[in-house]
Amino acid sequence: MVELDPILDVDLVGAGGVVVRAREFDSRILAVEPVMGDSALLTLSLPPGMAGSLRAGQFVDVLCRVEGSYDPLLRRPYSIFRADSRTETMQLLVRPYGRGSAWLASRPVDTILDVLGPLGNAFHIHPRSRNLLMVAGGVGAAPLVMLTDHALADGRNVTYLMGAADADALLPTSYLPSDVEYGVATDDGSKGHRGFVTDLVPEYLRWADQVFACGPEPMFRSLRSVSSAHRLGGKPRIQVSVERTMACGLGACLGCVVETKHGMQTSCVQGPIYDMDEVIW
Amino acid sequence: MAAPSLAVDLAPGNPRELVLANPVIAASGCFGYGLEYAGVMDVQRLGAFVSKGITPKPRSGNRMPRITETPAGMLNAIGLQNPGIRGFVKKYPKIWDAWKVPAIVNISAESVEDYAMMARILDELPGVAGIEVNISCPNIAAGGYCFGWDAAMSADVTRAVRAATTLPMMVKLSPGAVDVVSVALAVEDAGADAVSMINTLVGMAIDVRTRRPVLANATGGLSGPAVKPIALRMVYQVAAAVQIPVVGMGGIMGLDDALEFFFAGASAVQVGTAVFAQPGMLIRLIDDLGEWLSSQGVGSVQEIVGAALPAGLPSRRAATEADVEIDFAAAVAAG
Ligand SMILES: Cc1cc2nc3c(=O)[nH]c(=O)nc-3n(C[C@H](O)[C@H](O)[C@H](O)COP(=O)(O)OP(=O)(O)OC[C@H]3O[C@@H](n4cnc5c(N)ncnc54)[C@H](O)[C@@H]3O)c2cc1C
Numbered sequence A: 001m002v003e004l005d006p007i008l009d010v011d012l013v014g015a016g017g018v019v020v021r022a023r024e025f026d027s028r029i030l031a032v033e034p035v036m037g038d039s040a041l042l043t044l045s046l047p048p049g050m051a052g053s054l055r056a057g058q059f060v061d062v063l064c065r066v067e068g069s070y071d072p073l074l075r076r077p078y079s080i081f082r083a084d085s086r087t088e089t090m091q092l093l094v095r096p097y098g099r100g101s102a103w104l105a106s107r108p109v110d111t112i113l114d115v116l117g118p119l120g121n122a123f124h125i126h127p128r129s130r131n132l133l134m135v136a137g138g139v140g141a142a143p144l145v146m147l148t149d150h151a152l153a154d155g156r157n158v159t160y161l162m163g164a165a166d167a168d169a170l171l172p173t174s175y176l177p178s179d180v181e182y183g184v185a186t187d188d189g190s191k192g193h194r195g196f197v198t199d200l201v202p203e204y205l206r207w208a209d210q211v212f213a214c215g216p217e218p219m220f221r222s223l224r225s226v227s228s229a230h231r232l233g234g235k236p237r238i239q240v241s242v243e244r245t246m247a248c249g250l251g252a253c254l255g256c257v258v259e260t261k262h263g264m265q266t267s268c269v270q271g272p273i274y275d276m277d278e279v280i281w
Numbered sequence B: 001m002a003a004p005s006l007a008v009d010l011a012p013g014n015p016r017e018l019v020l021a022n023p024v025i026a027a028s029g030c031f032g033y034g035l036e037y038a039g040v041m042d043v044q045r046l047g048a049f050v051s052k053g054i055t056p057k058p059r060s061g062n063r064m065p066r067i068t069e070t071p072a073g074m075l076n077a078i079g080l081q082n083p084g085i086r087g088f089v090k091k092y093p094k095i096w097d098a099w100k101v102p103a104i105v106n107i108s109a110e111s112v113e114d115y116a117m118m119a120r121i122l123d124e125l126p127g128v129a130g131i132e133v134n135i136s137c138p139n140i141a142a143g144g145y146c147f148g149w150d151a152a153m154s155a156d157v158t159r160a161v162r163a164a165t166t167l168p169m170m171v172k173l174s175p176g177a178v179d180v181v182s183v184a185l186a187v188e189d190a191g192a193d194a195v196s197m198i199n200t201l202v203g204m205a206i207d208v209r210t211r212r213p214v215l216a217n218a219t220g221g222l223s224g225p226a227v228k229p230i231a232l233r234m235v236y237q238v239a240a241a242v243q244i245p246v247v248g249m250g251g252i253m254g255l256d257d258a259l260e261f262f263f264a265g266a267s268a269v270q271v272g273t274a275v276f277a278q279p280g281m282l283i284r285l286i287d288d289l290g291e292w293l294s295s296q297g298v299g300s301v302q303e304i305v306g307a308a309l310p311a312g313l314p315s316r317r318a319a320t321e322a323d324v325e326i327d328f329a330a331a332v333a334a335g
């Protein structure tokens, strides 16, 4: 791993040594599909050439207000759910939660959004990894779908585990490629295992060469505790996508930092993807 | 008609001058070290930018959460995370030296001596166009009372920095001052080339579910449109009193907000929080300002500065009175 300076700039080094060039662009909502209960899957237009450069784990910052309004003031980050370079589009999965997401999830088709991106680093699949385990909690499903697409295209095996409150809030199988093994857990037991998605993890740890997780912070806590007894010498490695309140998305405000073994890092540029063992939780 | 002039000198009394191509400046703490935004906008077109606050020693900043959104604003308690003056000097000025845009270094310290020490280091450093002295810091020698709340303490810092460097120096006033006008007059008297204002207002937010403050630091600095009326009032009061340029900021989101600050007496403006939401707005603001001046038939942005002040800008007033006297003398001689 490249040792990163705590106040690193995007242009000089960028995430993992790659120069990241974000842009502020207008994006049209091309389609809105209800999914996972009250969430919305938005299909958005991209500037020519951008779709192919997007990497799984990256996110975009969306301005969730109309021109002339100051509320909510700051952009909201959303992970890229899927990108398609043929149609030059990307998809975002938005769960209506507070003001920003409720506004965004209820926009009609043809709305023009002000988007800043792509931002952040990406999940890293080791060249020798054959078996990948995805662990998704709620809308944390988003970046792991894109990662699954990429992994399958490279001929790897993927098991995708997802947890949600109930059956309705799970990502329907139709959104995942057919050759993925899909395991689910629900809080109320309405589908799959009753309990946490992390309860399903231990049985896959010997199979998996790498684990990728995205979800709320409590999910990471239980992931750490259920996996500790089953991981030998820190293997398999676990990468997580962390969530912090963000303002600039560009490494300038230092509002979104994550404390790591390499010092304070900006989760918008040097994250949001971290090796779980390098974060000071 | 020729394109209107947007240029401004923020240190007219200083031979090292601080001439900006336009009066739009990216504010401290909101623009990193300039590099962060270089990929998303043409940083070189700015009038200037101000660096994140630099301190004598490296600081890792406050615990998380450090920011939270509030109605039309945000609270931040970053805790001045920065590499310290020595780490800073090694990294950034040499990059800026090749840039066209003037880079202003914001300095923060907890003792008068530390402010002066940093100013001495910056004095002859290529790539550094000026200093902004952030006096919204606790003075350890005064039991942690904020320098910027007190005119005498603010003047002490200003005097020490002035003695340590001939660089153009802007002193950034705190809105927490008991009497911001007396602080402004004191720092002017102590050698500041300009004042910038306002820094954030101390505020807080409480999470109703946890019943605890949202920010780990409990309190934070409020910025954004929510603070604009207060900032404007303070600029108006200070601009009516001092002779040196006033740089206004606090909640500027676009042209109309910036115009209000110019009319209140600001010779230039800084923009912070708005840049987080829309990085492109800085360049749009410069363009919009030029177009607006043309549409109004105004030849220079400096002509509109202080338009809302009942008696105009004091510096202009003094010039006019002097002109009248000379004219009078000339008339007598001629007669
Ligand atoms: C890198 C990154 C990727 C993200 N990807 C996605 C994504 O793909 N899909 C998605 O729907 N969201 C995603 N988010 C979260 C998203 O950015 C917003 O935070 C979320 O939509 C809530 O914003 P809001 O304006 O609706 O709520 P706000 O009005 O900002 O929040 C209302 C209240 O809820 C609290 N709050 C906000 N979010 C949460 C939360 N998740 N859990 C508990 N409390 C919370 C806030 O502190 C506040 O008090 C991501 C965040 C990050 C940092």
Ligand SMILES: Cc1cc2nc3c(=O)[nH]c(=O)nc-3n(C[C@H](O)[C@H](O)[C@H](O)COP(=O)(O)O)c2cc1C
Binding pocket: A253, A255, B027, B028, B029, B030, B052, B053, B054, B076, B078, B080, B106, B134, B172, B198, B199, B200, B221, B222, B223, B224, B225, B227, B249, B250, B251, B252, B270, B271, B272, B273, B274
């Ligand atoms: C995240 C953040 C960090 C800041 N850091 C500094 C700083 O290091 N030094 C300083 O003098 N002002 C700092 N400020 C204050 C701004 O420079 C500015 O005075 C204030 O935000 C008001 O302007 P605005 O409403 O346009 O943001 C910071 C503001 C924000 C929002």
Ligand code: FES
Binding pocket: A245, A246, A247, A248, A249, A250, A251, A252, A253, A254, A255, A256, A257, A266, A267, A268, A269
């Ligand atoms: S959001 Fe500003 S540094 Fe990450």
